[in-house]
Structure formats: structure tokens, C-alpha cells
Amino acid sequence: MIEFLQQLINGVAQGAIYALIAIGYTMVFGVLRFINFAHGDVYMLGAFAGFYTAPGILKIFGGGPSYAGAAAVLLTAMVICAGIGVLIERICYRPLREHPRLTVLITAIGVSLLLGSGGQYVFGADPKAFPEIIADAAIELPTSWGSFSTLTITIGQVLVVGCTLVLLFVLKTVVLHTKTGLAMRALSLNPTAASLMGVNLDAILSFTFAIGSAMAGAAGVLTSIQQPSIDPLMGVSAGLKAFVAAVLGGIGNIPGAALGGLLIGLLETLVVGYVNPTYRDPLVFAVLILVLLFRPSGLLGKPEREKV
Amino acid sequence: MRNPKFCLILAVILAAVVNGFSSVINPYYYDILITIGINVILAVSLNLVIGYTGQFSLGHAGFMAVGAYFSAWMTGRYGVLFGESAPATGAIYVLALILGGLAAAFAGLLVGSPSLRLRGDYLAIVTLGFSEIIKGVIQNAEPLGAQRGLGGIVQHTNFFWTFFGVALAVYGVLTLVHSTYGSGFLAVRDDEIAAEAMGINTTKYKVLAFVIGAFFAGLAGGLYAHFKQFIHPEGFNFLKSVDIVVMVILGGMGSTAGVCLAAALLTILPEVLRMLSDVPWLPEPARHLADNRMILYSLLLIVLMLNRPQGLFGRLRFGAGKP
DSSP: OHHHHHHHHHHHHHHHHHHHHHHHHHHHHHHHOSOOTTHHHHHHHHHHHHHHHHHHHHHHTTSSOOHHHHHHHHHHHHHHHHHHHHHHIIIIIGGGTTSOHHHHHHHHHHHHHHHHHHHHHHHOSSOEEOOOSSOOOBOOOOGGGGGGGGOOOBHHHHHHHHHHHHHHHHHHHHHHHSHHHHHHHHHHHOHHHHHHTTOOHHHHHHHHHHHHHHHHHHHHHHHHHHSOEEOTTHHHHHHHHHHHHHHHHOTTOHHHHHHHHHHHHHHHHHIIIIIOGGGHHHHHHHHHHHHHHHOTTTTTOOOOOOOO | OOOHHHHHHHHHHHHHHHHHTGGGSOHHHHHHHHHHHHHHHHHHHHHIIIIITOOOOSOHHHHHHHHHHHHHHHHHHHTTTTOSSHHHHHHHHHHHHHHHHHHHHHHHHHHHHHHTTSOHHHHHHHHHHHHHHHHHHHHTOGGGTGGGOBOOOOOOOOHHHHHHHHHHHHHHHHHHHHSTTTHHHHHHHHOHHHHHHTTOOHHHHHHHHHHHHHHHHHHHHHHHHHHHSOBOGGGGSHHHHHHHHHHHHHHOTTOHHHHHHHHHHHHHHHHHHHHHTTOTTSOHHHHTTTTTHHHHHHHHHHHHHHHOTTOTTTTOOSSSSOO
């Protein structure tokens, strides 16, 4: 029982990361109707942005690991990733907006490969140790909790889940209560009508990529707090799983992405804990195939009709 | 092609003649030649799926793995069923190749029939996921060597069988898409909704393209296993699939001749790049191009898609006439 609870806690922390990445997939899909394959690599770049800026930033905040320093590192990585996301959209996707879907898809795969293999060239292919930006330790649970006090909850896990919740709340406010958010929702409903109503398509698309990529960047730093080993290909598998999460929750649906991320994180941890670690990746893909077979619109999505 | 059957027979005879001289070819070049042949089969078969039917598959290496492992397992277990003479083991080898192809085709049917009801982008990820599942199953299958890989495969593949396979794949794909029945593939690619409205069973065509493509990929896998004599699950990973996809896109989707040329070029390219590392006067980055060829490939993909979506040799055709 205690062991199961422990697995659940680990799964929720892992799921929060997937949720953050999945949001980027789902937002871009919502407005552009295509899968941004390079999104997982933006997550990787977020981790590396943190890796290279953390020593300098921590020095400003007094040298050692600190919460203010960690927040600054997180924000820096988010800003850098937002910039990268906007650049990718501007250079690679915008010229292809009127092209066949296959062309855009292949370009996206190309961008993903370029970021991954370029990262191997620039950063080096070997895993790097992420600097300690907060003192990560297990939280002492009160002994009055009885056998529950043997559970291990680390500060990193609490921070990851907390940050994810805060970011989700900010995102919800932006999407539901600002004019930009209104424009985004209008675009995802009907791009032509939205443009006719004066929505600036290019600006909104850039904004969507910026937000999605910032979330991925945050996920990159947050994941490195828990598992301080980063390498240039870490984005591929995390990106694919986050994509499965987005599909599971219903692609195009932001709360769905968060829910899907959580479920995939839990599933993955439970499979590793109770079944066989080598089945982790195949099972996640099996979930994807099952979802697409039995409920292609996902858990929270609405079925969509193909129009002529 | 004015007379496809004649070309096929000519190609097979040519392959047999060249095979007679295989002992005088430098082993290094011989290795490259066989690899070119195997890659041409892979690229031509994937071109049927991507180029002619417009369905994006990122799992071709998975089908190749099915064929490679099935045929290697079969020759390993039943290789001397009819005795140890060369014709007897050769017959088992050919049978293993065909059955390996059929096993891959069956895998193609398994992936295809549920997922081809989906739209393009999903399909890419489902096929990728499926090849990961295949890899996962192999990694856990003790009779197939699991994580250690499968070794001790008898070398049967030679120039003749490889290019017999190439001729079959090219002939099969070209005559299929040029037949009346085969125009359904092109219709699905050009406009799926319109094709459906015209009464074409789009799902059937998509599944068929998948199954035929998977068959030839499995055949190529069998040839590969019986040439390299050792196969490993990681040899059929995502990057191998990407390699094949790059051949198709570089050559020009829907141009079999262009794809053949691109497959040959991209097989030779890493070897040429590797030679660069021995050139003393080149700057340091240029000498390491062979290790970083993925950067080159990905840049090629992006630049081609932005400026020349029809690929480098998209207008290249075998003989005169239609694509």
C-alpha cells in the first residue's frame, strides 16, 4: 500500500512534466492543426538553457542554491525557449502555411532532427550534470502519520507539481480572460472568420508558439531539478510521450493535455515499478494506438468532422 | 517503361551475370553495392506509401526488423532441413526471405487496418510507435537474442539475390501504380475526400500500400540479415526509419527513379564523408561531417521542403512517359 502510494507520488511528479510539454503540442494543434514535432527538442533546449545560465544567475543571487535563483533560472529558460519557438515558427512553418500538410509535417520532423543532432554537435553528445539550483532533499514527514511517514516526497517533486499548477493557472487566465486568449480561441474555431473579424493571424501564432515553448522550457528546467542528467536527445522520447498525453486528453484541449500528462506519468511509473522497465515505452505507444482506435477525440476532446 | 516485363528479365539476367564476377570486386565496394541494393528496396517500397499514396510512415525500419528477424530465425532453425548441400540451404534461404516478407506484410496489415482510418500526422506517430513496440517485443524475446542481438546467421545474400529483389521491388511498384487499379493510390494521395466521393475505397488502398510496402521492407530486412550475419534491435530504430524517409524525400516523393538514385547517393555519402576525415588540409568541422551527417540530412529536409518539395530528382522517370 505504502509502496503503491510512493509510486503514485513519483508518477504525479513525472506526469506534471509531461503535462507542461503536452500543452505546447495541444495549443499549436489547436490553432494550426498540425503536430509540431520539434516541440520535444524545445524542451531539451530549455534544460540546456538552464544548464548554461544557472551558474551565472546563481552567482547574482549569492552563489549557492536558492529559491530566488531557481525562479530566475526558470524564467530565463522560459524566455529563451519562447524566443526559439517563435523563431522556428517564423523561419520554418510560416512560409509553408498554405502548403500540403505532408510538407509541413516533414519540415517539422526536419527541425526536430536538426535541433537534436545540432545539439549533439554544439553541446556534446555525452550527458551533462545539471547544476544544483535548489537544495533538493526529502521532506521530513511528521511521525504522527504512522506508516505514511516512511513515504519519500522530495522538495523537487513538490516544486515541480507546484510550478506546474501555477503555470496552468496563468495559462488558464491568459486563454480565458484576455483579448489575446479570445483571439486564440477564435482562431482555433475558424481561422478564416477570425481573420475577417480583425484577428492578426501572424501575431497570434507567434504568441501561441511563444507560450507553448515557454511551457516546454519550464518543463526542461523542472525535470532537471529531479533528474540532474541532461543530454541533447532527451527531448525525443519525452516529446513523444507528451504528444501521446495530448492525444489521450484530446488534442487541442488544454485541460485535456494536463490530464493526459498526469495519466501518462502515472502509467509509466507504475509499469516501471510493477511490470518491466523495458515495456515502458512500448506500453505508452500502445495507449496511443488504443486511444486512437476507440476514442480518437481523446478523453476531453470533442469529435471533429472533416470538412470538404 | 515501354516493356516492363522485358526490363525485369533483363535486370535479373544482368544481376546474375554481375554476380559471376563478384569475387573480383573489391570487398569494400561489394559491401557498399549490396547495401545500396538493400536501401533501394527499402526506399522504393516506402515511396509507395509516402510518395504514391501520400501516407506518412515513420516505422519502415520496424517492418524491416520483422523480416530480418523472422528470416534469420527460420534459416537458423530449419536451415539444414533438406540437407546441407548448397541448393538445399539456398532454397530454405529463399523461402525464409519470402516468409519474412509475408510476416512483415502481416505486421503492416496489423498496423495499417486500425490506424489508416486516421489522418496523416497521427499516422506518422502511430507508425513510429508501432516500430517501437516491435523493437520492444524483440528486446524481450529470448529466442531472438533479446538485447544481445542475433548472431551466427549464415551468409546467403549475394549480388544476385539483392538485385533480384531490387528488380522485383521496382517492377512491382511501378507496374502497380501504372495499372488502372493502381491509379487509386494516386487518387488517395491527391485528394482523399474527392477520391472517396468517387467511390474509391480509400482505406483499402491505404492498407494495401502499407502491406505491399511492408512486404518489400521485410524482404530487404531478410537480405540484410543474411548479408551482415548479425542483427541487433537498435539497428532498426527510429533513426533507421528516418534514413529511409530522407531517401524518399530527397529523391522526390512519387518518383521511383529519383528515389533509387537518392538511395544510392545517400548510401555512398557517409563513406565519402568518412574519407574526408583523412584529408589533412580540411578545417576541423568538415572532417567530422561523417559523424554529424544527421545535421546535414535534417537541413536538407527543411531546405527541400521550403524550396523544392518535389525533391532533388522529382522529375526523373524510368524511360519516357508518366510518373
